[in-house]
Amino acid sequence: MSAAALERAKQILGTAVRSTHDKCGDETLVVDATTIRDTMKALRDDSELKMNFLVDLTCVDYLGNEPRFEVVYHLRSMTTGARLRVKAPLAEPADGSSPEIDSLVPLWRGANWFEREVFDMYGVKFRGHPDLRRILMYPEFVGYPMRKDYPKERRQPLVRRTPDEA
Amino acid sequence: MGLEFYTSKLGDAVNWARKYSLFQYPFVTACCGMEFMALWGPKYDVARFGAEFPRFSPRQADLLIIVGTITERQGPVLRRVYEQMCEPKWTVAFGVCASTGGFYQNYSVMPGADQCIPIDVYIPGCPPRPEQVLDALQLLQDKIQKGEGYIQKRERAEHEAVKAGKLKVVG
Numbered sequence: 496m497s498a499a500a501l502e503r504a505k506q507i508l509g510t511a512v513r514s515t516h517d518k519c520g521d522e523t524l525v526v527d528a529t530t531i532r533d534t535m536k537a538l539r540d541d542s543e544l545k546m547n548f549l550v551d552l553t554c555v556d557y558l559g560n561e562p563r564f565e566v567v568y569h570l571r572s573m574t575t576g577a578r579l580r581v582k583a584p585l586a587e588p589a590d591g592s593s594p595e596i597d598s599l600v601p602l603w604r605g606a607n608w609f610e611r612e613v614f615d616m617y618g619v620k621f622r623g624h625p626d627l628r629r630i631l632m633y634p635e636f637v638g639y640p641m642r643k644d645y646p647k648e649r650r651q652p653l654v655r656r657t658p659d660e661a
Numbered sequence: 662m663g664l665e666f667y668t669s670k671l672g673d674a675v676n677w678a679r680k681y682s683l684f685q686y687p688f689v690t691a692c693c694g695m696e697f698m699a700l701w702g703p704k705y706d707v708a709r710f711g712a713e714f715p716r717f718s719p720r721q722a723d724l725l726i727i728v729g730t731i732t733e734r735q736g737p738v739l740r741r742v743y744e745q746m747c748e749p750k751w752t753v754a755f756g757v758c759a760s761t762g763g764f765y766q767n768y769s770v771m772p773g774a775d776q777c778i779p780i781d782v783y784i785p786g787c788p789p790r791p792e793q794v795l796d797a798l799q800l801l802q803d804k805i806q807k808g809e810g811y812i813q814k815r816e817r818a819e820h821e822a823v824k825a826g827k828l829k830v831v832g
């Protein structure tokens with residue numbers, strides 16, 4: 496559907512693109528995570544592509560794979576109607592700390608809450624985000640619940656009945 | 662007999678009045694709310710049971726209906742709403758989510774609202790049929806008449822404790 500857009504993107508991005516595919520009609524670019532902001536800016540500002548709408552920003556945890564995480568962006572051009580999916584594989588640092596990637600808030604203000612959600616659920620840090628706090632879970636919450644190694648039975652209650660009410 | 666007889670008869674009359682004048686506070690959080698609206702509509706008409714007035718302040722309500730999924734994050738809010746209600750008060754868990762957490766078993770959903778407040782009547786169903794809710798309301802009315810609501814039982818226990826000298830009334 497957006498094959499032309501994919502070709503054009505490959506052209507302008509050059510070596511930043513690691514691979515591409517169009518499975519199930521979804522044109523996808525796998526790109527280098529370290530230069531994600533430049534890549535996205537190029538896609539947004541290119542006179543032909545005009546990928547001016549950040550539809551979605553999320554993350555996937557492929558526990559056991561290397562690199563473990565993948566930050567996924569969906570772009571759409573409101574001018575041409577083309578859609579592109581951009582994936583940025585992100586390795587977990589060896590010391591177990593949070594993986595980091597550049598924030599897209601300087602490009603799209605709408606990325607703000609998406610990035611907070613990804614931080615909240617997966618613990619991915621977005622460099623340059625103006626206010627990187629949890630957005631869905633409460634501040635007391637420990638850990639990142641959408642990571643595949645978060646035990647599903649684990650509860651972190653804020654309040655429980657007092658024993659005399661039982 | 663004597664005084665005991667009259668106080669228990671008076672208690673029955675008071676409970677009878679209470680059970681037909683429930684003022685509900687709907688704590689609606691999720692999809693069950695749709696069925697809850699049907700309950701209020703003319704077809705099922707909960708007004709027939711004397712419980713038609715929703716109160717949007719817990720201080721004016723004596724029946725807390727928890728309609729929908731309760732998350733751990735909402736726990737303190739629900740607890741506070743419950744504590745703000747004047748006694749005597751009753752609670753109903755509407756739907757499996759409010760009763761047990763339903764099909765959610767994850768990091769965010771509280772496994773039943775009874776984890777954080779006492780519940781008098783549980784209604785199963787996802788969402789429950791309005792008939793089930795009317796049935797639950799009648800169950801609750803029976804409980805109120807018999808003085809078996811959680812708060813009523815606690816009141817009685819406290820009363821006994823005072824009589825037995827185990828608890829002191831101060832002020």
Ligand code: SF4
Nearest residue numbers: 692693729756758787
């Ligand atoms: S019991 Fe079913 S209908 Fe009710 S809140 Fe839960 S999921 Fe929604």
